[in-house]
Amino acid sequence: MMKKIGLFCVTLALFAGLAGAQENKSGIQAILNHYAARNFTTGAVSQEDLDQILLAGIRSPSANNRQPWLFTVVRSPALARQIVSNNEEGNVLIVISAEGGTSAQILDCALAAQSIYLAAQALGYGSRIYTGPINSINQSLKTQLGLPAGHNAIVLVRVGRVRGNVDAQTAASARAAVNTKVQYK
Numbered sequence: 207m208m209k210k211i212g213l214f215c216v217t218l219a220l221f222a223g224l225a226g227a228q229e230n231k232s233g234i235q236a237i238l239n240h241y242a243a244r245n246f247t248t249g250a251v252s253q254e255d256l257d258q259i260l261l262a263g264i265r266s267p268s269a270n271n272r273q274p275w276l277f278t279v280v281r282s283p284a285l286a287r288q289i290v291s292n293n294e295e296g297n298v299l300i301v302i303s304a305e306g307g308t309s310a311q312i313l314d315c316a317l318a319a320q321s322i323y324l325a326a327q328a329l330g331y332g333s334r335i336y337t338g339p340i341n342s343i344n345q346s347l348k349t350q351l352g353l354p355a356g357h358n359a360i361v362l363v364r365v366g367r368v369r370g371n372v373d374a375q376t377a378a379s380a381r382a383a384v385n386t387k388v389q390y391k
């Protein structure tokens with residue numbers, strides 16, 4: 207009997223170890239295999255997934271843990287299309303703003319954008335970071351977006367369904383060779 211219990215415990219520990227290794231692998235895969243989606247299509251982002259994606263933003267690191275960001279989720283198709291003209295029905299825009307816009311705040315918001323971008327792809331959505339529309343948001347859409355006084359939009363992330371025939375290997379642009387971007391001293 208004791209032998210059987212011992213064997214059961216060892217098997218359980220092995221499975222737990224394997225499950226842990228699998229989790230690590232999926233984390234690194236999500237980081238290495240992303241691409242900036244251009245193949246967005248229509249279809250909803252579920253509230254449950256959106257909550258997880260936003261939590262990834264909330265959990266981002268920031269200088270002195272100031273968490274300067276506000277995440278404004280744009281679901282209105284008309285408003286979303288004013289910001290990104292080819293936005294598809296169901297795509298969500300997450301506009302990240304902060305009061306002011308110091309370089310530390312920009313860095314914090316950029317990290318939050320990256321977390322959101324990767325979380326969306328880890329959940330099977332397409333995502334893309336945009337700064338192109340930021341000037342026009344700050345010039346004319348702050349009120350419509352309900353940004354608090356003093357806030358400036360810094361970056362936005364588009365999240366949505368993508369056509370399934372594209373992956374990071376075929377879609378991502380080439381990156382420079384590691385030995386041209388890394389040095390050891």
Ligand SMILES: Cc1cc2nc3c(=O)[nH]c(=O)nc-3n(C[C@H](O)[C@H](O)[C@H](O)COP(=O)(O)O)c2cc1C
Pocket residue numbers: 240241242243334335336337338339377378379380
């Ligand atoms: C800070 C930043 C700003 C970006 N702004 C835009 C943008 O305004 N419009 C756009 O289409 N893509 C934008 N992108 C997406 C980049 O063009 C894309 O991430 C890059 O070309 C790599 O694409 P890939 O992962 O598909 O190879 C931006 C990305 C970053 C990180």
